[in-house]
Amino acid sequence: MGAVMTTPGQERATEDTWMFPPADGWTFDQVKHLELPFDWELVDGVIVARGQTKLWHNHVRDGIADALKAARIEPYTVVTEQCVMFDDRNTPKPDVIAYDPRKLNFFEQECVPVANVALVVEVVSPGSRQDDRVRKPALFAEAKVPCYWRVELERDHQLAMHEYWLNADTRSYFPAPMHPVHHGKLITEVPFPVEIDLEALVGF
Structure with missing residues (x-):
């Protein structure tokens, strides 16, 4: 499994950087403003996509x-x-x-x-x-x-x-x-x- 890329000093996640959390993970305040094309949850500081429902x-x-x-x-x-x-x-x-x-x-x-x-x-x-x-x-x-x-x-x-x-x-x-x-x-x-x-x- 490859190393997780991080964004040192990143204050807020963006639509281009959300998949690269800091070493200790994103906080809710850093990601709550994101407008992503899917529903998501924050799990241990990582944005996880929620599956499409029927x-x-x-x-x-x-x-x-x-x-x-x-x-x-x-x-x-x-x-x-x-x-x-x-x-x-x-x-x-x-x-x-x-x-x-x-x-x-x-x-x-x-x-x-x-x-x-x-x-x-x-x-x-x-x-x-x-x-x-x-x-x-x-x-x-x-x-x-x-x-x-x-x-x-x-x-x-x-x-x-x-x-x-x-x-x-x-x-x-x-x-x-x-x-x-x-x-x-x-x-x-x-x-x-x-x-x-x-x-x-x-x-x-």
Whole structure:
């Protein structure tokens, strides 16, 4: 694997230099202004392209977000495709999050602090399998995000919702004890009571 090219003294990434991070990586402030021809996340100071999603993925993502918005209780709110701030070099962008907006500056906030996040939902697509199944669960569990849902499209074009809860002592997720995998309908009480008709999300 070749050496990573760096740009010594670079204060802000540009459309020509973003792929050459400094030795310690870009910070969010150095890259947030970029207008790149793809969606991206900042991972350990490196800009990583997010894969192109298919129509079904976006319908499922938006349907889950709508159901969560309808069911949410105070103080939670729900948003899609919003960057989450772990630190200044790590700002992943989950498909959906439920978070506590209290004490956040609604009009100035660029990323949601990970400490405010109660639920992360990732809809798995071919280009995100490793991230959604391995890297992101470990990342969000380490940060003590209480709930993680992973949505998979199965071979019969039905959805499987994998529900995980946090073990705060080990900072790792374990399958929800009563219903670790939901088919047909998701019914859960955490982070707040919600029912989601999974079949309807892929039925037209």
